[in-house]
Amino acid sequence: MTAAHIAFAAFALITVVSAFVVASHRSIVHSAFGLFFTFFGVAGLYLTLGADFVMAAQILIYVGGIMVLLLFGVMLTPSRRSDFVPARFLRALTLGAIVLVGLLWVLKNAHWATQELASPESTIDEIGRQLLTREQYLLPFEVVSVLLLAALIGAAYLARRRKIVD
Amino acid sequence: MYFDYTNVLIFFLVGIGFVGVNMVVGSLLRPSKPNPEKNSAYECGEDPIGPNRVQFDIRFYTVALIFIIFDVEIAFLFPWANSFQEFKAAGLGGLVFFEVLVFVSILFLGLVYLWAKGDLDWVKSTEAQRRAALAHRRAEEAKETAADSAKSESATELDLTVAAEAGHH
Numbered sequence: 001m002t003a004a005h006i007a008f009a010a011f012a013l014i015t016v017v018s019a020f021v022v023a024s025h026r027s028i029v030h031s032a033f034g035l036f037f038t039f040f041g042v043a044g045l046y047l048t049l050g051a052d053f054v055m056a057a058q059i060l061i062y063v064g065g066i067m068v069l070l071l072f073g074v075m076l077t078p079s080r081r082s083d084f085v086p087a088r089f090l091r092a093l094t095l096g097a098i099v100l101v102g103l104l105w106v107l108k109n110a111h112w113a114t115q116e117l118a119s120p121e122s123t124i125d126e127i128g129r130q131l132l133t134r135e136q137y138l139l140p141f142e143v144v145s146v147l148l149l150a151a152l153i154g155a156a157y158l159a160r161r162r163k164i165v166d
Numbered sequence: 167m168y169f170d171y172t173n174v175l176i177f178f179l180v181g182i183g184f185v186g187v188n189m190v191v192g193s194l195l196r197p198s199k200p201n202p203e204k205n206s207a208y209e210c211g212e213d214p215i216g217p218n219r220v221q222f223d224i225r226f227y228t229v230a231l232i233f234i235i236f237d238v239e240i241a242f243l244f245p246w247a248n249s250f251q252e253f254k255a256a257g258l259g260g261l262v263f264f265e266v267l268v269f270v271s272i273l274f275l276g277l278v279y280l281w282a283k284g285d286l287d288w289v290k291s292t293e294a295q296r297r298a299a300l301a302h303r304r305a306e307e308a309k310e311t312a313a314d315s316a317k318s319e320s321a322t323e324l325d326l327t328v329a330a331e332a333g334h335h
Contacts (some may be wrong), residue, residue: 011251021325044179047171052171053245053250060237060240060241061237065237066231076224076227114227124244125249127245128244131246131248131249132249132265138265142268142269144267145269145273148272148273149275149276156228157229159224159231160228160285
């Protein structure tokens with residue numbers, strides 16, 4: 001049990017507990033704030049798994065961006081507290097149980113190719129190097145910008161207030 | 167590699183601890199004399215009316231959407247910023263700068279598009295909204311009976327929401 005294990009367990013606990021709050025809370029605003037901690041916990045998990053750039057991206061994009069979008073989404077929807085519906089709960093429970101069984105099956109039967117990592121310094125240097133070298137990922141890097149442009153124009157078009165009169 | 171992030175973790179824990187300790191100390195020191203006046207939501211001395219959650223303007227959402235795209239762009243610029251010195255030392259500074267310039271320029275086109283279309287223009291879109299609302303009202307007046315029923319329907323819906331919220335509190 002090293003410090004890394006303890007950190008991983010702590011972040012996993014934050015993620016799972018806050019995810020439970022997200023799923024179970026009656027008020028959608030509280031759920032949204034719970035999701036904030038879930039994203040944060042996932043960022044911690046990435047870090048403890050040695051993916052520091054992914055962690056930074058997770059915090060920057062999910063905690064910083066997606067959460068803001070989600071909160072605005074929540075505030076745009078009419079206020080309504082969800083009531084407890086037994087039939088719906090049962091359906092969710094069944095689906096959840098099926099997914100759990102599937103995941104456990106995979107966990108038990110998959111061949112995990114584990115390998116001792118030689119403690120990488122930081123992944124960001126290597127990512128930067130590969131992203132900007134022509135023989136490696138330069139073209140995908142530039143294409144990402146076209147993809148983002150398409151997403152930007154698409155989002156702006158869909159979110160634009162159209163005429164109220166049909 | 168964990169060593170670098172131990173600092174971050176300590177910073178994080180001290181941050182949480184600072185808030186927690188201050189709240190505990192505050193709750194121990196301050197007198198607790200709640201009354202209904204104090205417990206009501208503060209709205210500049212007025213009695214709060216209706217639900218505290220109002221529907222936000224859709225434009226906030228549009229801005230948030232646009233923000234996320236540029237947020238992702240920034241995430242992609244991190245590795246570039248981190249590796250730039252290394253490339254520069256290898257004599258590739260100009261090339262790498264040009265590469266990222268292409269990346270940013272393509273997204274800059276998006277910004278120009280948004281600007282030209284008025285998605286970033288708060289006042290202008292308010293004006294467009296006002297005109298749309300005016301046109302809407304004229305159309306409503308043309309078919310008055312349909313409009314009346316729609317209005318009374320929305321009115322009852324609002325009353326119900328208010329009643330439900332009041333019941334909840």
